[in-house]
Amino acid sequence: MLLEGAAETVRLTALMLALGAAVGLPFGVLHVYGPRILRVAVLDPIVVFFRGIPSLVLMMIIYFGASEIGLDLSGFIASILAIGVRSGIYQSQIVRGAIQSVGSGQMLAARAIGMSKWRAIRFIVIPQALRLALPPWSNEYAGVLKESSLAYALGVTELMRQGRYIVARTFGNSLLVYTVCAAIYFVLVFLGIRLLRKVEQRFSVPGFDAAPQGRAFFGRDLESSR
Amino acid sequence: MTSFFEYAIEIAPVLLRGASMTLQIVALAIVLGIALGVLVGLARVYAGRTAYAFCTVYVEAIRGTPLLVQLFLLYFGLPSVGIYISSFWAAVIGMGINSGAYQSEYFRGAIQSIRSGQMLAARSIGMNRRQAIQSIIVPQMLRRALPSWSNELMYMIKYSSLAYMIQTPELMAAAKEMSAQTFRTFETFLLAGLIYLVIVAIVSRALMSLENRIKIPGL
Amino acid sequence: MTDLTLRLEGICKSFGSLSVLKDVDLDVNKGETKVLMGPSGTGKSTLLRCINLLDPPDTGRIWLDGREITAKGINVDEVRSSIGMVFQDFNLFTHLTALDNVRIGLVRVKGVDKKTATDMAMEELRRVDLAEKAASYPAQLSGGQQQRVSIARALALKPRLILFDEPTSALDPELTGEVLKVMSRLAEDGMTMVIASHEIDFARSAADEIVFMADGRIVEKGPPDVMFTSPQQVRTRDFFRRIGERH
Numbered sequence: 001m002l003l004e005g006a007a008e009t010v011r012l013t014a015l016m017l018a019l020g021a022a023v024g025l026p027f028g029v030l031h032v033y034g035p036r037i038l039r040v041a042v043l044d045p046i047v048v049f050f051r052g053i054p055s056l057v058l059m060m061i062i063y064f065g066a067s068e069i070g071l072d073l074s075g076f077i078a079s080i081l082a083i084g085v086r087s088g089i090y091q092s093q094i095v096r097g098a099i100q101s102v103g104s105g106q107m108l109a110a111r112a113i114g115m116s117k118w119r120a121i122r123f124i125v126i127p128q129a130l131r132l133a134l135p136p137w138s139n140e141y142a143g144v145l146k147e148s149s150l151a152y153a154l155g156v157t158e159l160m161r162q163g164r165y166i167v168a169r170t171f172g173n174s175l176l177v178y179t180v181c182a183a184i185y186f187v188l189v190f191l192g193i194r195l196l197r198k199v200e201q202r203f204s205v206p207g208f209d210a211a212p213q214g215r216a217f218f219g220r221d222l223e224s225s226r
Numbered sequence: 227m228t229s230f231f232e233y234a235i236e237i238a239p240v241l242l243r244g245a246s247m248t249l250q251i252v253a254l255a256i257v258l259g260i261a262l263g264v265l266v267g268l269a270r271v272y273a274g275r276t277a278y279a280f281c282t283v284y285v286e287a288i289r290g291t292p293l294l295v296q297l298f299l300l301y302f303g304l305p306s307v308g309i310y311i312s313s314f315w316a317a318v319i320g321m322g323i324n325s326g327a328y329q330s331e332y333f334r335g336a337i338q339s340i341r342s343g344q345m346l347a348a349r350s351i352g353m354n355r356r357q358a359i360q361s362i363i364v365p366q367m368l369r370r371a372l373p374s375w376s377n378e379l380m381y382m383i384k385y386s387s388l389a390y391m392i393q394t395p396e397l398m399a400a401a402k403e404m405s406a407q408t409f410r411t412f413e414t415f416l417l418a419g420l421i422y423l424v425i426v427a428i429v430s431r432a433l434m435s436l437e438n439r440i441k442i443p444g445l
Numbered sequence: 446m447t448d449l450t451l452r453l454e455g456i457c458k459s460f461g462s463l464s465v466l467k468d469v470d471l472d473v474n475k476g477e478t479k480v481l482m483g484p485s486g487t488g489k490s491t492l493l494r495c496i497n498l499l500d501p502p503d504t505g506r507i508w509l510d511g512r513e514i515t516a517k518g519i520n521v522d523e524v525r526s527s528i529g530m531v532f533q534d535f536n537l538f539t540h541l542t543a544l545d546n547v548r549i550g551l552v553r554v555k556g557v558d559k560k561t562a563t564d565m566a567m568e569e570l571r572r573v574d575l576a577e578k579a580a581s582y583p584a585q586l587s588g589g590q591q592q593r594v595s596i597a598r599a600l601a602l603k604p605r606l607i608l609f610d611e612p613t614s615a616l617d618p619e620l621t622g623e624v625l626k627v628m629s630r631l632a633e634d635g636m637t638m639v640i641a642s643h644e645i646d647f648a649r650s651a652a653d654e655i656v657f658m659a660d661g662r663i664v665e666k667g668p669p670d671v672m673f674t675s676p677q678q679v680r681t682r683d684f685f686r687r688i689g690e691r692h
C-alpha cells in the first residue's frame with residue numbers, strides 16, 4: 001500500500017516537474033531576452049508573488065478558485081497545477097541564471113556568423129544553458145518531490161495519505177509507518193539525484209565546467225523546497 | 227452577499243489572530259534553528275570524525291525528506307512511544323530541527339569562504355582554537371550568512387503553513403475555520419495568501435535594511 | 446648568553462615526502478635584525494612558521510629567552526602571544542576596525558581591561574603613524590596601511606621577537622616604502638626581528654645579518670656589506686646577482 005502511495009507520489013512529482021519545465025524554460029528565456037518592460041511589469045512581480053506565497057495556500061486558492069468559476073478540479077490536478085507552476089517560476093530563475101552565466105560572448109560569436117537572435121538562442125545559448133542548469137535542477141527535483149507531500153491536504157492518496165490510512169486501519173505503530181514513509185522519500189530523493197548526476201555526466205562536455213567541485217550530497221543549491 | 231472587501235474586513239481579526247500564531251511559531255523555530263545551525267555548521271568544519279558523521283546524517287536526513295513527514299513523526303508518531311507534544315510545540319520543534327539542518331549548510335559555506343589566513347593570524351597572536359573560532363570565525367560567519375539567512379526566514383514563514391496539517395491553530399487553520407463558517411472558501415484563502423505575502427514583504431524589507439545597517443566594508 | 450633571544454637547533458620539517466627544512470641552526474640575539482633571503486620555495490616561510498609553532502618542527506629544538514618552547518607541556522598559545530608575526534597578505538581580521546584588530550589580542554589573550562587595552566592599542570597605532578585610521582575597517586585601508594596595522598597588532602602584545610614573512614611583496618612599489626620605514630624604526634629601537642624579504646636596500650641598511658637559504662638549508666650568513674659584495678658561496682653570489690639585476 002505504501003508502495004502504491006509512493007507510485008502516486010512519483011507520478012505527481014513527474015507531472016509537476018514537467019509542467020514546471022514547460023513554464024520555466026520560456027519564462028527564463030523571456031526574462032533574459034524579452035523586452036525590459038515585460039520583465040519589470042510582468043515577470044518580476046510574478047516571481048515575487050510565487051516566492052512569497054506558501055505552496056499550500058496556492059493549492060487551496062487554485063482548488064477552490066476553480067470551483068468558484070464552476071470548474072471541478074480533482075485534488076490531483078489542483079496540486080499539480082499549484083506546485084507545477086510554482087516550480088515553473090523557480091525553474092525560470094534557474095534557466096535565467098544559467099543563460100546569464102553562458103556569457104554574452106557566445107551570443108556575439110553566433111551573431112557574427114550570421115545567426116538571427118532567436119536562432120542563436122535556440123542553437124547556441126540554450127544547449128549550453130541547459131547543461132549549466134542541470135545541477136540546480138536536480139535540487140529542484142528534490143524540492144518538488146518533497147512538496148508533493150502537500151497534495152495530502154487535498155485528499156490525494158499519495159505516500160503520506162497512504163501512511164495515514166494504514167495507521168488508521170490497522171491501529172499500527174504510527175512512528176514506524178511514518179518512518180518508513182520518510183525512508184521512502186529519502187530513497188526517492190537519493191535515487192533521483194544519482195540518476196540526474198548520471199545524466200549530467202552523460203551530457204558533460206570536456207572543458208565545460210557545469211559541475212564545480214565541493215558539491216553537497218543533495219546538490220549545492222541550498223534554496224530548496226522543504 | 228457582501229463584497230470581497232467587506233468580507234475581508236469582517237474576517238480579518240480571526241485571520242490576524244492566526245497570523246500572530248504563525249509569527250510565534252516562526253520566531254521560536256528560527257531561534258532553535260540558528261542554535262542548531264551554528265553548532266552543526268561549526269561541528270562539521272572543526273569537530274572530529276564522529277561529530278562530523280553524526281551531523282552529516284542529521285543534515286542529510288532532514289534535507290532528504292519532506293517537512294510534512296517530519297512534523298507527522300513528531301506529532302502523530304511520537305505518541306506511539308508514549309511521548310506527547312502539543313501541536314504548537316511539535317510545529318516549533320519540527321520546523322526548528324528542519325531549519326537547523328538547512329542553516330548549518332549556510333554557516334558551513336560561510337566558514338569555508340573565510341580565508342585561512344584569518345585563523346592563522348588569530349593563532350599567531352596567541353589565541354587558542356576556541357578563542358579564534360569564537361571571536362574571529364563566528365562573527366565573520368554570521369555576517370556572511372546573513373543574506374542566505376534572510377532567505378531562510380522567508381522559507382520558515384511560508385512553510386509554517388504546514389503546521390496547519392498537525393492541527394496548530396495558525397493562519398491556514400484560521401482560514402479553514404472561517405471558510406467552514408462562511409462557505410466563501412476561495413476568498414478566504416486568497417486573503418490568507420495576501421497576509422503571507424505582506425508578512426514576507428515586510429520581513430524581507432526589514433532584514434535588508436538591517437543588513438545595510440550592520441554592513442562592514444569588505445565583508 | 447643573557448642576550449640570546451632565539452636559538453634554533455637542528456630544525457627539520459617535511460610535508461609528506463617533501464623535506465622542506467633540513468637541519469637548520471640559527472641564533473638571534475636580543476635587538477638583532479636578521480634578514481632571511483633565498484630563492485622561492487626554499488622554506489623561509491616554513492622556517493618562520495616553525496619558530497612560532499604555527500607549523501611545529503618535526504625534529505629539532507627551539508629556545509626563546511632560554512626556555513625551550515619545543516619541550517613537552519609548553520603552552521603554545523602563550524608562546525605565540527610572545528612572538529609577533531606579520532604576514533605577506535596582512536591577514537587583518539576583516540570584521541574588526543584597525544583599533545579592534547590591535548586591541549583584540551590584548552583583551553582576549555592577555556585579559557587586559559578594555560580601557561587600558563584601548564590606550565595601549567592607540568599607542569601602537571601612533572607608532573605606525575595610523576592613529577587617525579583607528580576606526581577604519583581593513584577594506585577601507587590601502588595595502589601599506591593594512592600592513593602597518595598588522596605590525597601594530599603584533600607590537601601590541603609586547604613580543605620578544607617579531608617574525609615578518611615578506612611583508613612588502615604583496616604591495617605596490619610606492620607603498621613598500623612606508624612599511625619599510627616603520628620596520629627600520631623598529632630595528633633602531635632595538636626590536637628583535639627575523640624578516641624574510643627580497644628588499645636589498647632595506648636589508649643593507651637595517652639588517653645586522655643576512656641569512657641566505659637554499660633548498661631548506663642555511664647556505665651562508667654574514668653582515669650585509671660582506672654578503673652583498675663578496676659572498677663565499679657560488680649559489681649566494683648567483684642569487685644576489687640575479688636579484689641585483691632586477692633593481
Ligand SMILES: Nc1ncnc2c1ncn2[C@@H]1O[C@H](COP(=O)(O)OP(=O)(O)OP(=O)(O)O)[C@@H](O)[C@H]1O
Pocket residue numbers: 460463465484485486487488489490491492
Ligand atoms: N602546508 C604545506 N603543505 C605542503 N607543502 C608545503 C606546505 N607549506 C609549504 N610547503 C612546501 O614547502 C616548500 C617551501 O615553502 P615555503 O613557503 O616555506 O618557501 P619560501 O621560501 O617561503 O618561498 P617563497 O619565497 O615563495 O615564499 C615549498 O615547496 C612548498 O610547496
Ligand SMILES: [Mg+2]
Pocket residue numbers: 489490491610611
Ligand atoms: Mg614564503
